[in-house]
Amino acid sequence: MSLAIVHSRALDGLCAAAVSVEVHLANGLPSFTLVGLAETEVKESRERVRAAIQTSGLSFPHNKKIVVNLAPAELPKEGGRFDLPIALGILAASGQIDAAQLDRIECAGELSLTGELRPVRGALAMGLALRREGGGKTLVLPPASAAEAALVGNVDVRRATHLLDVVAALVPASEAPLPVAEPLPRGTPPALPELRDIKGQAGAKRALEIAAAGSHSLLMTGPPGTGKSMLAQRLVGLLPPLNDDEALDSAAVLSLAGQFDPSMWGRRILRSPHHSASSAALVGGGSPPRPGEISLALNSVLFLDELPEFNRAALEALREPMETGRITISRAARQSEFPARFQLIAARNPCPCGQAGNPLRECRCTSEQIARYQARLSGPFLDRIDLRIEVPAMPPAALAAAPDGESTAIVAERVRAARERAMARQACVNALLEPQLLDDHALPSGAAMSLLLKAAERLGWSGRSYHRVLRVARTIADLAGAREIGSAHMAEAIQLRR
Incomplete structure (x- = not known):
């Protein structure tokens, strides 16, 4: 048979779109052509596939005109993931394996x-x-990728270490089937920092507890060395573990960036980009688009230290994702959408020198410098x-x-108890409570x-500020186990938004 079709998938944002790898062999001037909007890495697969087939002891059709079409043509394809399907397509089209067996598999893998x-x-x-999609x-x-995919469940995932393993398994009535992939071993996650290590700062700890209970965003302002970064690093330890669906969604985004760590399965993470990060690094970008820090922090915490030092355009790009929980990256040819439901924790100094309001050290900034900084x-x-x-700032004495907190x-x-009350009442944390439901639940x-x-x-609060204070007050009431938001709860919520 001179035509073979192999099924694979290309990454399109967070989706893995189906791709048909069509391989045709014909008489004519020997050549090897790849079509179908293939990036440079994909086009380089011609040499990898040729060498892999030959060194594996298989026959490469040197005397044929080879055309490989990656369909659909309008979907960009990148990376070396199509090496394996292209090699299998050439072997099937040249009659070395049964092309009918390819209908029952989807495959991807880079060949050495x-x-x-x-x-x-x-x-x-x-x-x-x-x-x-089922089917x-x-x-x-490949083994490492198969162990990742096996975490999904209810999917038949097989691992192969060599091209010859796949070829042997595709022979009719094969006696050498590919082994079933086992999920990645979870391992032991690293120990989390202890909240008790922070001396004093009772008010900041209380705000951190409220932020954790309602998944609220938090901005801490204070002189250097007062514990702002330490507080942010301990927020993850206060949050409950991810459920299975949340863990899968979070792991899928990290897998797109090649940063998935199996030892952190089900654990929330802290993403802390440097203040020199660009807009594309924070919200995503590139061609084709890749997820940014707000997506990699899905269902977890994004900590922005030295907040005023970030590029203003990068911070402004966070405004819509903070409201919608999603980010759409538009390019001339296509759009990509990534999830961006993160909890923002930020820290800043009160002025350029950092000592404004510090009773221990004098601030030398002028009022104009402070105003420009803020x-x-x-x-x-x-x-x-x-x-x-x-x-x-706290005096050394x-x-x-x-005392230890x-x-x-x-x-x-x-x-945990406060979040369970909120979930039982409205099926979401308080920070995600829609405005139209505030009258019913807050x-x-x-x-x-x-x-x-x-x-x-x-x-002079805006309508957004009004609603956000209501949500915070609802969280404070949940921490107190109260059914109704009382005056004390509301006063604390107002005080936390001065």
């Missing part, structure tokens, strides 16, 4: 010159796409942050005398509502 299979990015996305096909991948953060961006607190485990248990008492209205009028 010796025929060994190397892992590819996005194995989890491929497994999720195959499970969603009963077997997914054949103006680096726009009003619309700050309006989207739920909690804004000060982390004051007070720091030494400060509560442990991470104790605070995490209160956070209606304060008469005195609390009066307090909120007075504060909103005096401080």
Whole structure:
């Protein structure tokens, strides 16, 4: 047979779109042509495939005109993931394996010159796409990628270490089937920092607990060395583990970037990009588009230290994803959408020298310098942050005398109970409560509502600020185990948004 079709998948944003690798052999001037919007890495597969087939002891059709079409043609293809399907297509079209056996598999893998299979990015996305579409096909991948895809469940995933392993398994009535892939071993995750290590700062710890209970965004302002970064690093330990669906979604995005760590399965992570990060690094970009930090922090925490030092355009690009939980990257040819449901924690100094308001050291910045420094953060961006607190400097004597606070485990248990109350009531954390549902689930008492209205009028709050304070008050009430938002809960929520 001079025509063979092999099924594979290309990465298109977070999706793994189906691709048909069509291989045709014909008489004519010997050549090897790849068509179908293939990137440079894909075109280089011609030499890898040729060498892999020959060194494996198989026959490469040197005297034929070889045309490989990657369909659909309008979908960009990148990487070495099509090496294996192209090699199998050539072998089937030249009659060395049974082409009918290719209908029952989907495959991907980069070939070395010796025929060994190397892992590819996005194995989890491929497994999720195959499970969603059904059809009963077997997914054949290199060992490391197969172990990733096996985490999906309800998908027949097989691992192959060499091109010859796949060839032997595709022989009718094969006595050498490919082994079933075992999910990646989870391993032991690294120990999390302990909240008790932070001396004093009771107000900041309370704000951190509220942020964890309601998944609220938090901005900490204070002089250098007051513990802002330490507090942010301990937020992950207060959050409950991810459920299976959340863990799969988070792992799938990390797999696209080649950063999936099996030891962190089900654990929330802390992404902390440097302040020199560009807009594309934060929200995603490139050609074809890749996920940015806000997507890699899916269902987890994004910590932006030295917030005013970030590029202003990069921070402004966060505004829409903070509201919608998704980011759409548009290019002239196509669009890619990535999930971006993250919890933002940020820290900043109060002024360029960092000592404004510090009783221990004198600030030498002028009022104009301080105003310019604080103006680096726009009003619309700050309006989207739920909690804004000060982390004051503590004198050495007070720091030494400060008693040990509560442990991470104790605070995490209160956070878990509060989140369970919210989920039982409205099926989402309080930060995601839609405005139209606030009257049903976050209606304060008469005195609390009066307090909120007075504060909103005096401080000139926007409608967004009004709703965010309501959500924070609902979280504070949940931590207290109260059914109704009282005046004390509302007063604390207002104080946390000064």
